[in-house]
Amino acid sequence: MTARRSERDDVAATMERLGRDARTAARSLVLASSDAKNAALKAAAAAVRAASSEILDANARDVAEAKSGGATSAFLDRLALDAKRVESIAKSVEDVSTLPDPVGQADKAWTQPNGLRFERVRVPLGVIGIIFESRPNVTADAGALCLKSGNAAILRAGSESFHSSSAIAACLAEGLRAAGLLEAAIQLVPTKDRAAVGAMLAMQGVIDVIVPRGGKSLIARVQAESRVPVIAHLDGLCHTYVDGTADLAMARQVTLNAKMRRTGVCGATETLLVDRRCAATHLKPILDDLTATGCEIRGCAETRALDPRARPASEADWSAEYLDAILSVRIVGGVEEAIDHIRRYGSQHTDAIVTEDKATAERFLQQIDSAIVLWNASTQFADGGEFGFGAEIGISTGKLHARGPVGAEHLTSWKYVVRGTGQTRP
Amino acid sequence: MTARRSERDDVAATMERLGRDARTAARSLVLASSDAKNAALKAAAAAVRAASSEILDANARDVAEAKSGGATSAFLDRLALDAKRVESIAKSVEDVSTLPDPVGQADKAWTQPNGLRFERVRVPLGVIGIIFESRPNVTADAGALCLKSGNAAILRAGSESFHSSSAIAACLAEGLRAAGLLEAAIQLVPTKDRAAVGAMLAMQGVIDVIVPRGGKSLIARVQAESRVPVIAHLDGLCHTYVDGTADLAMARQVTLNAKMRRTGVCGATETLLVDRRCAATHLKPILDDLTATGCEIRGCAETRALDPRARPASEADWSAEYLDAILSVRIVGGVEEAIDHIRRYGSQHTDAIVTEDKATAERFLQQIDSAIVLWNASTQFADGGEFGFGAEIGISTGKLHARGPVGAEHLTSWKYVVRGTGQTRP
Numbered sequence: 109m110t111a112r113r114s115e116r117d118d119v120a121a122t123m124e125r126l127g128r129d130a131r132t133a134a135r136s137l138v139l140a141s142s143d144a145k146n147a148a149l150k151a152a153a154a155a156v157r158a159a160s161s162e163i164l165d166a167n168a169r170d171v172a173e174a175k176s177g178g179a180t181s182a183f184l185d186r187l188a189l190d191a192k193r194v195e196s197i198a199k200s201v202e203d204v205s206t207l208p209d210p211v212g213q214a215d216k217a218w219t220q221p222n223g224l225r226f227e228r229v230r231v232p233l234g235v236i237g238i239i240f241e242s243r244p245n246v247t248a249d250a251g252a253l254c255l256k257s258g259n260a261a262i263l264r265a266g267s268e269s270f271h272s273s274s275a276i277a278a279c280l281a282e283g284l285r286a287a288g289l290l291e292a293a294i295q296l297v298p299t300k301d302r303a304a305v306g307a308m309l310a311m312q313g314v315i316d317v318i319v320p321r322g323g324k325s326l327i328a329r330v331q332a333e334s335r336v337p338v339i340a341h342l343d344g345l346c347h348t349y350v351d352g353t354a355d356l357a358m359a360r361q362v363t364l365n366a367k368m369r370r371t372g373v374c375g376a377t378e379t380l381l382v383d384r385r386c387a388a389t390h391l392k393p394i395l396d397d398l399t400a401t402g403c404e405i406r407g408c409a410e411t412r413a414l415d416p417r418a419r420p421a422s423e424a425d426w427s428a429e430y431l432d433a434i435l436s437v438r439i440v441g442g443v444e445e446a447i448d449h450i451r452r453y454g455s456q457h458t459d460a461i462v463t464e465d466k467a468t469a470e471r472f473l474q475q476i477d478s479a480i481v482l483w484n485a486s487t488q489f490a491d492g493g494e495f496g497f498g499a500e501i502g503i504s505t506g507k508l509h510a511r512g513p514v515g516a517e518h519l520t521s522w523k524y525v526v527r528g529t530g531q532t533r534p
Numbered sequence: 535m536t537a538r539r540s541e542r543d544d545v546a547a548t549m550e551r552l553g554r555d556a557r558t559a560a561r562s563l564v565l566a567s568s569d570a571k572n573a574a575l576k577a578a579a580a581a582v583r584a585a586s587s588e589i590l591d592a593n594a595r596d597v598a599e600a601k602s603g604g605a606t607s608a609f610l611d612r613l614a615l616d617a618k619r620v621e622s623i624a625k626s627v628e629d630v631s632t633l634p635d636p637v638g639q640a641d642k643a644w645t646q647p648n649g650l651r652f653e654r655v656r657v658p659l660g661v662i663g664i665i666f667e668s669r670p671n672v673t674a675d676a677g678a679l680c681l682k683s684g685n686a687a688i689l690r691a692g693s694e695s696f697h698s699s700s701a702i703a704a705c706l707a708e709g710l711r712a713a714g715l716l717e718a719a720i721q722l723v724p725t726k727d728r729a730a731v732g733a734m735l736a737m738q739g740v741i742d743v744i745v746p747r748g749g750k751s752l753i754a755r756v757q758a759e760s761r762v763p764v765i766a767h768l769d770g771l772c773h774t775y776v777d778g779t780a781d782l783a784m785a786r787q788v789t790l791n792a793k794m795r796r797t798g799v800c801g802a803t804e805t806l807l808v809d810r811r812c813a814a815t816h817l818k819p820i821l822d823d824l825t826a827t828g829c830e831i832r833g834c835a836e837t838r839a840l841d842p843r844a845r846p847a848s849e850a851d852w853s854a855e856y857l858d859a860i861l862s863v864r865i866v867g868g869v870e871e872a873i874d875h876i877r878r879y880g881s882q883h884t885d886a887i888v889t890e891d892k893a894t895a896e897r898f899l900q901q902i903d904s905a906i907v908l909w910n911a912s913t914q915f916a917d918g919g920e921f922g923f924g925a926e927i928g929i930s931t932g933k934l935h936a937r938g939p940v941g942a943e944h945l946t947s948w949k950y951v952v953r954g955t956g957q958t959r960p
Contacts, residue, residue, distance in 0.1 A: 135877075138903050212900075220922055224911055231903060233933050312757075317934060337763055337934050358956035365958035451561075473951050474638075477564050477657060485650055485954030494959065495950070496646055507659050507947035508743060508763050509935040521933035524921070525899050528911030530784040532791035533920065 116303055123307040126262055127314035129292035130235045134260040136290055138232055142209040144287050145255055149205035152283025156198040156248065159279050163194050166271035167244065174242075174268045187242045187269055197248045197276065200499065201283075204252040207498040210517040211258040214525075225527045230520040232258030234316035237308045238501070239264045239330060241322035244272035250319070251280045251294040253501050257519035260293050262315060264308060266322070267300035274298075309334040319514070321502055339514060342505045343455035344374030345429045346487040349446040349472065350394070351463035352385030358484060359390055359462045364397045365486040366460065372431045374503060375458050375480075375490030379426060379436045381446045387414055387439050395437070403433045410439040426453040443468050447475050454478065457505055458490040479505060479512040542729055549733040552688055553740035555718035556661045560686040562716055564658055568635040570713050571681055575631035578709025582624040582674065585705050589620050592697035593670065600668075600694050613668045613695055623674045623702065626925065627709075630678040633924040636943040637684040640951075653951045658684030660742035662945060663734045664927070665690045665756060667748035670698035676747070677706045677720040679927050683945035686719050688741060690734060692748070693726035700724075735760040745940070747928055765940060768931040769881035770800030771855045772913040775872040775898065776820065777889035778811030784910060785816055785888045790823045791912040792886065798857045800929060801884050801906075801916030805852060805862045807872045813840055813865050821863070829859045836865040852879040869894050873901050880904065883931055884916040905931060905938040 137145075156163065167189040174187055189197075216228040236259045238250040247263055254261035265273035277296035284291050297304045308315060312335040319339050320330040327340050348366045350359045366377035382391050387410070395405055395415050405411075406425050407418030418437060425436040426449070440446045443461070450459050460482040461472040469483040480490050490513070492500025497515030504510045510518035563571075582589065593615040600613055615623075642654040662685045664676040673689055680687035691699035703722035710717050723730045734741060738761040745765050746756040753766050774792045776785045792803035808817050813836070821831055821841050831837075832851050833844030844863060851862040852875070866872045869887070876885050886908040887898040895909040906916050916939070918926025923941030930936045936944035 135903075139901060218922065220920070224915065224920075226921060231933075355956070361958055362956060369959055469953075473953075475565060477561075478949060480950045480952060482952040483954060485952055485957040486959050488959040489650065489952065489957070491959075494646070494650075495652060496644065507657075511947050512950050521937050523904060524906045524938050526906060526908040526911055526915065527895075527899075528909060530781070530788060531911040531915070532787055533795055533912050533914040533917075 119299060119301050119303040119307060122299060123297070123304060123311065126295050126297065127235070127311055130260040130262050130295060131314060133290040133292040134232065134234045137255075137258045137260060137293055140258060140289060142211075144289055145209065145258070146205040148255060148283045148287035148289050149201050149252055150283070151286035152248075152252070152280045153198040153202040153205070155279035155282040156194065156201065156276065159275065160191060160194045163272065163275040164189060164191070166275035169271045170244075170269050179268070183242060187244065187272075189244060189272060193245070197245045200245070201248050201252045204256050204499050204516075207256060207516055209256065210520050215522070222531050223529060224531050227525045228522045229525050230517070231523050233519055233521050235260045235262065235314065236519060237262045237264065237311070237315040237318040237336065239305055239308065239318060239320045239322070239326065241266040241326060242268050244269045244276060246321055247273040247276040247296065248280065249499065250321070250501055251277070253499050253516055254519060255293055257516040259519055262295050262297065262308065264297045264304055267302070270300050306333065309336060312336055317509075319501055337509075339502070339504050339510055340506065341374065341503050343429050344376070344457040344490070345379070345427070345453065345455040346375060346377045346458045346460075346490070347379045347381060347450050347454055348377045348460045348462065348487060349381040349440075349443070349450070350383060350386065350390055351443060351461060351465065351468055352383035353464040353468065354383075354386060354390065354462040355464055356390055356393060360394050360397050362460070362462050362484065362486050363394050364401070366488055367398060367435050368401050368403055368433065369486070369488045371433050373488065375488045376431065377435070377460070377487045378428065378430055379438065379453070381438050381440050381449055382411075383443070383446070384439050384441050391415060391439075398435060403435055405435055405437055407437040408439060411437045429455070443472055447472065450476055455505065457503070458482070458487045460485060460487045479503070545725060545727050545729040545733060548725060549723070549730060549737065552721050552723065553661070553737055556686040556688050556721060557740060559716040559718040560658065560660045563681075563684045563686060563719055566684060566715060568637075570715055571635065571684070572631040574681060574709045574713035574715050575627050575678055576709070577712035578674075578678070578706045579624040579628040579631070581705035581708040582620065582627065582702065585701060586617060586620045589698065589701040590615060590617070592701035595697045596670075596695050605694070609668060613670070613698075615670060615698060619671070623671050626671070627674050627678045630682050630925050630942075633682060633942055635682065636946045641948070648957050649955060650957050651953045654948045655951050656943070656946045657949050659945055659947050661686045661688065661740065663688045663690070663737070663741040663744040663762065665731055665734065665744060665746045665748070665752065667692040667752060668694050670695045670702060672747055673699040673702040673722065674706065675925065676745070676927055677703070679925050679942055680945065681719055683942040685945055688721050688723065688734065690723040690730055693728070696726050732759065735762060738762055743935075745927055763935075765928070765930050765936055766932065767800065767929050769855050770802070770883040770916070771805070771853070771879065771881040772801055772803050772884045772916070773805045773807060773876050773880060774803045774886045774888065774913060775807040775866075775869070775876070776809060776812065776816055777869060777887060777891065777894055778809035779890040779894065780809075780812060780816065780888040781890055782816055782819060786820050786823050788886070788888050788910065788912050789820050790827070792914055793824060793861050794827050794829055794859065795912070795914045797859050799914065801914045802857065803861070803886070803913045804854065804856055805864065805879070807864050807866050807875055808837075809869075809872070810865050810867050817841060817865075824861060829861055831861055831863055833863040834865060837863045855881070869898055873898065876902055881931065883929070884908070884913045886911060886913045905929070
């Protein structure tokens with residue numbers, strides 16, 4: 109009991125120190141030049157490349173521990189690094205250095221009748237806490253994006269990737285040192301103790317925002333417990349609706365891509381809605397493509413009548429985020445019914461319509477209140493890179509602060525710079 | 535005990551109903567036209583004017599109860615309405631109807647190399663909870679701004695203004711009805727029971743954001759307890775720095791206005807910093823103006839040596855938000871010392887520099903990380919109306935989601951509308 113209490117005290121003291129150092133770093137980062145930040149990123153990328161064998165050794169320790177702990181092969185695949193993956197970590201950090209710096213950008217400017225000139229200028233948020241699971245590359249990606257946007261980062265790696273993350277974090281520190289920036293700009297929580305997560309969630313006023321990256325149970329815990337604001341990704345129950353006027357070839361390729369390009373990503377389509385007007389002509393060819401690539405179909409009664417390959421869909425299927433090669437399919441009576449279905453079962457993440465009719469498309473785009481709505485394009489475009497953001501720290505399913513892909517710009521706030529000539533308020 | 539539990543149950547049931555109705559209203563408001571929202575606002579303004587005597591009667595009840603409860607005269611002044619104040623409530627609601635509707639505005643648009651066209655379109659946040667104290671006009675102002683931005687509002691009025699707020703809320707409901715919108719778009723919590731505040735703070739997933747408006751103890755309670763994200767206004771410890779190159783006449787008028795125009799507002803200057811280079815010429819005339827209008831001066835030793843009218847300032851004075859006719863004054867050795875002082879003691883709200891030197895001004899504007907930084911203008915411009923936002927729900931001292939004056943636009947989120955021609959992701 110005493111031992112446990114003293115461990116808890118140690119974690120608390122460690123987190124307090126990390127928080128203090130992060131705030132100091134954040135204050136100095138507000139004034140860091142783009143050149144200094146980019147130099148740190150380039151030096152960090154070089155350090156990752158130079159330390160490739162140390163990183164792989166550390167990773168081997170993590171993998172061995174995870175194996176002996178009985179980790180699944182999917183888990184091990186996320187955890188394991190090889191030379192190619194280490195190079196891709198270095199490359200990602202380097203790529204962030206080439207992105208535009210959001211800090212100092214004036215995104216609005218106007219003059220009031222009294223002559224006061226207003227500018228809204230981007231500034232860093234402060235200190236960002238990232239809590240992630242077994243992917244070691246998140247250490248570098250998240251640290252780089254926080255630095256780019258002028259924020260100090262406190263990174264809490266999953267305990268299974270602790271050695272890999274520590275080795276990568278050492279490279280980031282080397283980059284910061286080389287550029288004359290404070291090493292505390294990117295700190296990895298130096299303990300596997302899970303109490304550190306609880307401590308981070310309670311660091312109101314020290315950490316400005318928490319970004320959890322991982323499975324649903326992690327995100328649920330963070331959202332339930334956190335006293336710090338959270339930017340998080342919840343469900344991605346995405347729909348593709350094939351309207352009666354859809355071009356068949358386009359409907360086939362968009363649906364196939366939306367479901368099967370990668371089934372485990374949040375932008376993968378989970379439910380296909382097909383307009384009754386084109387079901388007789390479009391449904392079978394679309395399902396041909398899907399079944400040919402190994403997708404299981406779960407259809408409504410009408411779908412099954414048209415295509416006996418479909419298994420029966422239950423009510424639960426309309427709410428299922430499979431993240432797998434399974435698709436639920438429902439025949440609907442036009443765009444209004446499709447909108448009703450998506451409103452009822454969707455998760456306001458990403459939804460698409462395939463149609464040749466502009467008015468129908470615009471109705472769908474306006475009425476579906478999802479982070480991303482697409483016309484004649486695959487739901488798998490739900491990705492910061494595809495948006496042109498260069499890198500993303502995740503996709504936000506909340507509406508506060510940032511919605512959709514979260515890039516460097518979304519890790520900033522603003523200040524108003526007002527220039528006058530002696531104006532006083534009447 | 536049983537009675538108390540049943541009261542608590544009543545409050546819980548009431549809040550649950552309010553929450554459910556608000557979410558239904560929010561869903562329909564996403565699609566409400568600007569015309570319908572503006573018609574509701576105009577009809578509500580007309581209803582306030584028509585119900586002026588009912589509102590004044592209700593207010594008289596509130597005032598009588600507050601008086602018998604021993605309220606201070608400042609409190610009664612905030613609470614009491616007269617015909618002029620009722621007209622100004624109606625006018626404010628009407629004014630909101632003339633503001634541009636942020637919903638549906640595309641504030642960014644771009645095309646990716648693959649031909650996908652992206653638009654970032656403003657959408658409502660959802661349900662906004664406003665918790666406020668004794669000013670009955672907040673009922674109308676907050677309700678109107680939420681409606682304008684397409685959000686459902688749950689308004690919790692201070693128990694002392696319950697009757698006034700109820701009478702005003704009835705007028706808002708009349709406006710909504712007249713325009714064919716759901717009355718639940720703006721709901722006043724129909725009980726004085728303080729348990730309703732706790733219930734609101736726990737309505738995660740039902741209320742999207744809470745905006746507290748009132749004294750520091752209310753805001754502190756909301757920030758400490760809320761499970762719902764909060765947009766709040768904390769301290770306004772604002773500074774005016776008079777640089778060595780400042781024009782004397784400008785420094786006098788800006789400082790006088792910044793301190794004395796209204797001493798009780800958050801943008802009022804609390805500390806004057808004067809560059810040693812101009813202290814001999816500028817300090818006395820500036821303090822002349824201030825003392826002539828009844829301002830008490832608390833100065834550092836150097837200030838007192840130059841002007842014996844100043845009382846001694848203690849360390850606590852540099853951290854004091856007086857909200858009164860008191861000013862702390864310190865002589866500093868140039869802009870760097872001024873910046874250091876503001877970083878140490880300021881509240882990152884609003885800070886101004888008076889100088890004729892552009893380079894010095896830009897250094898100050900860049901290095902002070904406050905929501906509003908001004909050059910040659912009064913800190914009292916910290917106000918949404920003065921920014922051209924038309925109306926504000928408050929000033930945010932946080933950096934997440936919105937910083938500085940919070941207008942209709944800041945009560946929105948966005949969605950990405952993506953238009954393609956059959957694009958699939960490689």
